[in-house]
Amino acid sequence: MAVEAAPNPVVAAEHTSTGLNHRKVLMWTFLGSECMFFASLISNFQVQRGRSLNGPYPDDVINIPFTSISTFSLLMSSLMMVLALAAIQRNDVRGLKIWLLACAFLGTLFLGGQFFEFTQFVAEKGLKLSTNLFGASFFVLTGFHGTHVTIGVIWLISLYFAAARGRITVKDSLSVELAGLYWHFVDIVWVAIFTIVYLLKV
Amino acid sequence: MAATHIQHEEHHPSARGYVKVATVLFVITIFEVAVYYIEPLRVLDLLAPILLVLSALKFCGIGGWYMHLKMDHKLFFVFFAAGVVLAATLIIALMALFGELLEPGKPIISMNTELQRIAASAKPQAEEPATPAGGLQPYINPKDIGNVELGREFWIMKGCTGCHMAPNIPGGGQIGPNQGHFSQRPTIAGGVLPNTPEAVENWIMDPQKYKPGTLMPNLSVTEQQAKDLTAFLYSLP
Numbered sequence: 005m006a007v008e009a010a011p012n013p014v015v016a017a018e019h020t021s022t023g024l025n026h027r028k029v030l031m032w033t034f035l036g037s038e039c040m041f042f043a044s045l046i047s048n049f050q051v052q053r054g055r056s057l058n059g060p061y062p063d064d065v066i067n068i069p070f071t072s073i074s075t076f077s078l079l080m081s082s083l084m085m086v087l088a089l090a091a092i093q094r095n096d097v098r099g100l101k102i103w104l105l106a107c108a109f110l111g112t113l114f115l116g117g118q119f120f121e122f123t124q125f126v127a128e129k130g131l132k133l134s135t136n137l138f139g140a141s142f143f144v145l146t147g148f149h150g151t152h153v154t155i156g157v158i159w160l161i162s163l164y165f166a167a168a169r170g171r172i173t174v175k176d177s178l179s180v181e182l183a184g185l186y187w188h189f190v191d192i193v194w195v196a197i198f199t200i201v202y203l204l205k206v
Numbered sequence: 207m208a209a210t211h212i213q214h215e216e217h218h219p220s221a222r223g224y225v226k227v228a229t230v231l232f233v234i235t236i237f238e239v240a241v242y243y244i245e246p247l248r249v250l251d252l253l254a255p256i257l258l259v260l261s262a263l264k265f266c267g268i269g270g271w272y273m274h275l276k277m278d279h280k281l282f283f284v285f286f287a288a289g290v291v292l293a294a295t296l297i298i299a300l301m302a303l304f305g306e307l308l309e310p311g312k313p314i315i316s317m318n319t320e321l322q323r324i325a326a327s328a329k330p331q332a333e334e335p336a337t338p339a340g341g342l343q344p345y346i347n348p349k350d351i352g353n354v355e356l357g358r359e360f361w362i363m364k365g366c367t368g369c370h371m372a373p374n375i376p377g378g379g380q381i382g383p384n385q386g387h388f389s390q391r392p393t394i395a396g397g398v399l400p401n402t403p404e405a406v407e408n409w410i411m412d413p414q415k416y417k418p419g420t421l422m423p424n425l426s427v428t429e430q431q432a433k434d435l436t437a438f439l440y441s442l443p
Contacts, residue, residue, distance in 0.1 A: 024279055032282045036289025043293030047300040057365055058423040072239045079235060083228040086272050090221045188272045192265055199261040203242045204254055 031182050035189045042193050045148060046200060049141040056136035062205035065129045067121070074117035075198050078153075081110035082191045085160075085184045092167075095174035101167050104180075107187070108160040111153055118150045142201065149197055152190045159183050218274055227271045234264050346389065348441035351403045352430070357438025364425045366435075373443050381421060388439040395420070406439060407432040 020026060084107035091099030122143070125131040131139045163183055166172050172179065219227070238260050247253045270276040275283045301307045348354050361367070361375065371378030372385040391401045398417045399405040408415075410432045413422035427435065 032285040036285045039289035039293040043296045047297045050301050050306055051304045057425055079231055082272055086224040087221055185273055188268050192268050195261050195264045199257050203257050
């Protein structure tokens with residue numbers, strides 16, 4: 005039943021009432037709830053916008069060229085992720101490993117950029133979590149996003165090791181797909197943050 | 207096995223398809239950063255709408271192709287879209303509630319502030335000039351400077367009470383001077399400026415300009431807000 009909606013062999017074997025794989029449904033509902041999580045942090049940032057009583061203000065600290073580069077690396081990591089999925093769907097484990105590593109590397113590059121940015125804000129510009137409303141809402145929003153990227157990188161690296169031990173074949177492509185969904189979601193959130201926090205800072 | 211494999215190929219884009227999507231996303235991002243540097247768009251207030259449309263396109267690109275929402279079962283789309291719609295509604299509703307949507311930067315007047323205002327205006331001496339005759343300074347009617355009531359609201363809302371005490375205002379810190387009998391002072395800003403309404407307004411708008419290193423912060427008040435705050439200060443008994 006409902007096999008037409010279930011291209012994956014694992015999905016077909018499950019016989020769920022919706023015909024959809026449980027893990028995938030779980031992932032999508034989780035991502036739906038994550039939308040609400042980030043919405044609360046973005047709302048907080050938007051409502052506090054321009055209400056800081058003392059500096060540093062967004063204009064004093066934000067470096068658009070630098071953040072554009074980390075944005076590119078996160079965007080390109082999403083491409084690596086889908087290429088990894090396409091590889092395992094062709095049962096190309098070697099390709100999977102290469103693209104997973106590339107994706108984890110670009111994610112780590114993004115994290116390094118964020119670490120550098122935070123360090124610079126705190127040490128050189130004197131913007132801390134407790135400095136003003138901008139500092140509080142900025143660090144909480146981007147910090148939680150960075151935490152999500154960190155979890156994603158750990159996930160990708162564990163998939164890499166599983167693949168290296170031969171535990172991932174074409175039958176397990178759903179495991180890669182789920183990690184990919186999470187990873188793309190983190191990228192989508194950054195699309196929103198980059199626009200709202202960085203480009204629309206004034 | 208072979209059958210499902212073929213089905214996969216139909217369902218998900220090929221590697222080449224993914225690269226095409228990546229190219230589009232890459233170009234949109236370049237465009238976004240470029241738009242940021244185009245000055246006239248800012249003046250025309252077009253920056254925000256353009257950037258929001260561009261990021262929505264990126265959102266759809268990643269969601270539709272990379273996350274396969276375009277090809278996958280509709281139920282996945284419903285799960286995610288419900289979250290996104292709720293999220294967007296929450297952001298817009300909160301921004302509207304705090305006045306950030308239509309009148310950005312407008313002070314938030316909370317119920318608490320409103321109650322304090324009513325309590326303060328119930329006391330008659332707050333409205334009348336303190337000591338019209340016999341003081342050191344010439345008498346200036348606060349109402350000629352600005353709106354005393356609005357000034358009182360800004361005083362509370364901008365957090366002036368964090369450092370200053372003022373008559374009939376609850377609380378107040380001791381970092382800056384107590385502002386009682388303000389109109390009778392010969393000078394302000396620790397003797398740097400004469401006590402005239404114009405000097406007080408300029409001082410409030412940019413304290414660092416007149417006394418570098420002062421603890422008094424720049425509160426980013428507008429000229430009208432500075433006038434109202436000055437009117438409030440001059441009305442203090």
